[in-house]
Amino acid sequence: MSDQFIKTVTKNKYFRAYALNGTQFVREAAATHETSRLAAVVLGRGLLATTLTAQSVLKGEERLAIQINGRGPIGNVVAEADAKGSVRGYVTNPQLEPIFDADGKLDVAQAVGTNGFLQITKFAPYANPYIGQSQLVSGEIGDDFTYYLAQSEQIPSVVGVSVYMNQDDTVEVAGGFLVQALPDATDEAIDDLEAALKNMKPLADMLVAGYTPLEILEEIFGQGEVEILQVAGVGLAAEPTKAAYRDMLTTLPAEEVQAMIDEDGGAEIVGKFSGKRYFFTADELREIVIEINDKNYD
Structure with missing residues (x-):
């Protein structure tokens, strides 16, 4: 029930x-x-x-x-x-x-x-x-x-x-x-x-x-x-998807996302409310950096 x-x-x-x-x-x-x-x-x-x-x-x-x-x-x-x-x-x-x-x-x-x-x-x-x-x-x-x-x-x-x-x-x-x-x-x-x-x-x-x-x-x-x-x-409440967390990352300054690549080779996000873990590879983060820069250029 x-x-x-x-x-x-x-x-x-x-x-x-x-x-x-x-x-x-x-x-x-x-x-x-x-x-x-x-x-x-x-x-x-x-x-x-x-x-x-x-x-x-x-x-x-x-x-x-x-x-x-x-x-x-x-x-x-x-x-x-x-x-x-x-x-x-x-x-x-x-x-x-x-x-x-x-x-x-x-x-x-x-x-x-x-x-x-x-x-x-x-x-x-x-x-x-x-x-x-x-x-x-x-x-x-x-x-x-x-x-x-x-x-x-x-x-x-x-x-x-x-x-x-x-x-x-x-x-x-x-x-x-x-x-x-x-x-x-x-x-x-x-x-x-x-x-x-x-x-x-x-x-x-x-x-x-x-x-x-x-x-x-x-x-x-x-x-x-x-x-x-x-x-x-x-x-x-439903847990945000990896795509939703990706959208959140695109709101950060490009240099912060780049630092995740340079220092950690990727990024792991852990949901405080769910404990679920989402990993972003260096390649995925590079795509986000490009998207942030394109957005700022526009």
Whole structure:
């Protein structure tokens, strides 16, 4: 089953709510980056939270990039997403050894750290990027996105994300939800939501039990209390082709490309988001130098 995202509104029009099953794309990202057990959870949570946030704040051709730097041993958590459901990301230290908390569970907060910021940059066609930033509050990622949306976007929100791992360090299930208060939400409705979130089943348990995105939201609001506005697929963004990277090389000064020939006899490009490697021979680079010079001559 492919990954699925839903956008809903509660029937009382007090809340907008999103949920997704991102098992496949988190599993693929973890395998691509050959992550350790802990790094897979951190990366997965970052991808899930970024996807949910993108779906809630973007439209059309807009996209956003997030960076979490809590000065923990995982390093930076980086992700990008667009309004169409594509996401990609990486962590600086994908082979981080396990760190456990007092209960013997993987300690995401210690891996990420809390001495830093979550920064989100929104890109829109024909407009300057908008950069928002907030202090990390827990390092658990979901809480940090919740705080960012309340502080930088002025939207009272709750973000929940979870990645559950198999014994062989592969991803079993991954998913999450995002709830945002609408302008008509009453104080009583918000209090009821807080109580429901406190008393709901653990998100990981629901995912393992096979809850659909709709069933996760109904666990919060009650069966039949949300109206589905949109159902869409989500997944990892396509990796640029070698031809696309070649186009990028043609934007460099000719002397920089020539230096790759003279010093290295070619060039290797490694995609940060995919880990894929593309090699350009000296002859291929010479063709690019000619193309750059012809373009500049024109």
